[in-house]
Amino acid sequence: DAGVTQSPTHLIKTRxxxxxxxxxxxxxxxxxxxxxxxxxxxxxxxxxxxxxxxxQRGNFPDRFSGHQFPNYSSELNVNALLLxxxxxYLCASSSQAGGAETQYFGPGTRLLVL
Amino acid sequence: AQSVTQLGxxxxxxxxxxxxxxxxxxxxxxxxxxxxxxxxxQGLQLLLKYTSAATLVKGINGFEAEFKKSExxxxxxxxxxHMSDAAEYFCAVIMGSGNTGKLIFGQGTxxxxxx
Numbered sequence: 188d189a190g191v192t193q194s195p196t197h198l199i200k201t202r203x204x205x206x207x208x209x210x211x212x213x214x215x216x217x218x219x220x221x222x223x224x225x226x227x228x229x230x231x232x233x234x235x236x237x238x239x240x241x242x243q244r245g246n247f248p249d250r251f252s253g254h255q256f257p258n259y260s261s262e263l264n265v266n267a268l269l270l271x272x273x274x275x276y277l278c279a280s281s282s283q284a285g286g287a288e289t290q291y292f293g294p295g296t297r298l299l300v301l
Numbered sequence: 302a303q304s305v306t307q308l309g310x311x312x313x314x315x316x317x318x319x320x321x322x323x324x325x326x327x328x329x330x331x332x333x334x335x336x337x338x339x340x341x342x343q344g345l346q347l348l349l350k351y352t353s354a355a356t357l358v359k360g361i362n363g364f365e366a367e368f369k370k371s372e373x374x375x376x377x378x379x380x381x382x383h384m385s386d387a388a389e390y391f392c393a394v395i396m397g398s399g400n401t402g403k404l405i406f407g408q409g410t411x412x413x414x415x416x
Contacts, residue, residue: 191344218402220402220404222404228409229305229393229406229407229409230404230406231406232403232404232405235402243402243403279404281402288402289335289350290347290404291347292337292344292345293344294342294344295343295344
């Protein structure tokens with residue numbers, strides 16, 4: 188059983204560009220959450236998707252947007268990249284929205300903005 | 302508002318020694334608490350979770366944690382450290398009721414294990 192997968196593993200962009208990160212949840216999971224982990228910090232919640240809708244959003248600007256597809260996979264889009272967007276972006280999946288269901292994390296996408 | 306504080310950004314122990322990683326939480330409602338481990342260049346792996354059942358929670362790789370409501374703590378312990386335990390450890394909280402699965406993480410503690 189494949190766990191949570193993310194692509195690409197690494198990405199280099201320049202300021203002002205746009206980026207799309209992808210996540211495939213663990214089999215049987217219907218909820219996807221995205222987190223940003225800056226170097227030396229704990230992950231910060233960006234938003235969560237369930238039934239193709241954004242259920243909750245963290246304290247991130249509108250430059251960060253997402254989408255969930257009918258097969259439960261998800262994309263994270265970041266527009267007008269800033270140097271401060273350089274981070275490890277983690278996707279986590281779980282089997283239901285809310286509750287204490289374990290969130291399973293993917294290996295992350297490391298984004299470097301130059 | 303919920304928050305998590307991990308005391309000590311860096312902990313160093315000798316192989317075979319007790320591991321103690323400290324976590325205190327702030328939550329206005331009964332929390333769900335988690336410990337995750339992150340090895341270099343990898344994602345997060347769940348060690349254990351507390352969801353209002355037994356206060357002493359046993360996890361993988363010999364780790365356990367005890368929920369103490371009076372101290373608002375959820376410290377992680379392991380009786381005997383192995384070299385393979387060297388990693389970054391994160392404590393996280395989810396609000397207990399009406400929550401949406403938003404994990405709030407502490408800043409992390411780097412565990413170094415010396416031979």
